[in-house]
Amino acid sequence: MSAVLRRRPAVAIAKYAALAGYLAFALFPLYWLIKIAITPDALIYTEGTQLLPSSVTFDNFAKVILQTDFMAYFGNSLYVSLGTAAVTTLVAAAAGYAFSRFDFAGKKLLIAVMLITQMFPLLMIIAPIYKIISQMGMLNSLTSLIVVYTAFNIPFATFLMQSFFDGIPKDLEEAAMMDGCSRFQALYKVVFPLTLPGLGATLGFVFTAAWSELLFALMLISKNDAMTFPVGLLTFVSKFSVDWGQMMAAGVLALVPSCLFFIFIQRYLVQGLTSGAVKG
Template sequence: MSKTFTRALHALALAAFVAFALFPLFWLLKVSLTPDDLMYGEGVRLWPSRVTLDHYGAVLRHTQFPLFFRNSLIVSAATGLFATAAASAAGYAFSRFRFRGKAWVVGVMLISQMFPLVIIVAPIFRLLSPLGLTNSLTGLVVVYTAFNTPFAAFLMQSFFEAIPKDLEEAAMMDGATRFQALRRVILPLTLPGLAATGGFVFTAAWSELLFSLMLNSSAAVSTFPAGLLGFVSKFSVDFGQMMAAGVLALLPVGAFFLLIQRYLVQGLTAGAVKG
């Protein structure tokens, strides 16, 4: 009796949390499907009396959203790739090697994570401007990779730590170089970690607004978070189209996480339990 009761309470608490967390997403979807004439006319209700896909059509056909979307995809994918590669190399070194200055490198990487980004936007702009890296997707990839690599490296380090050293030593005894051991034995075992780290970096780059807004002013190289602001004009906000664009922007991230979720759960808990 008390067991079923606690279980029900447990389920209820979970349901409440999920509802709380997902409600904004639901609202996003709801507004994106609400026709313009009902947007304000029906007051606040959970579901409009009539739904439409007009906003989606408008966003795809009459705005620059597809361009922003493409830019975001390029920037996020490139960032995910570079940052994960750099983080894996660094994480492996932190986990396996003793070298001079290791504590310093780790310390500096940690410190780099402590500044609010707003403080360093201006200096970064001054740095990138003469290099021709403002108003460019490359500039964004460089900045995002730099800022995401430290945390990603610590993440990868913990994944490597979870893999016993014996495995690569066994491979080295079996005739492999350290690099071959890494590629043929350690890397396949780190796939969940790579997926988790890649997903984390991709999402961070995908939703980044500040640098995208400050470094790139031309619409041709805007990412979609900056582009979304275009739906806010001086006199009105086109909520319907803005929300439709938001839903579309969720799709690749959602699809990506659906794809890797099996690895992700495994990855985020790896090392938590011994054995």
């Protein structure tokens, strides 16, 4: 397609205009978030609609980092999100592979059940889950969060992985298996490298889902030292006032790990392009 673009400058201009549009749409609200975080409290309302604040302060960041427990919440969130992403992707890759490569009794039923788990509002099952976890003595534990998050993310991650496996011709691994590889060897040597973009995307989704999950973290964790970051954000909204500056500063900080994570998995997302398997 790039050949087409090179031939027609109008198309190229339209393309860059579209890119700029997407960028502005994605970044403007984030810019506003940062703006509020660096605007001194006294100016938040008086200069509400100005694009640039007349003076800038980093107090909010300093307060969030030094005076609150946010760094601890960060650690907790990172632990939970990485743990969830790793476990979910492994489990889902196995399940997705089974769905993609086998026909077996109960397959449709399993798919239907997985879908149904996504259809019922979590609100209605939070009470039973709380009871079960409380009886197991696992309240206030980050491990329980990883288990719950993993369970809820498996269906989507499985469907995602299944589609990626579906996209990889069976002939490849079968050829490898004919050559004497075991299924695992075939998976590892042939299929795995091809699913890297899929694995990357899945890891990314599960990580961000766990990173910003609020309901379970709120309900299952009451102890301050096991709180995750989104619950910590809620504490800036008290009954009588909202500490906008600090909350937005904490929010900006929250974007950093996700950003880094995306840049990291990016290599795998664009891998298809660079490896030359696909031409743009």
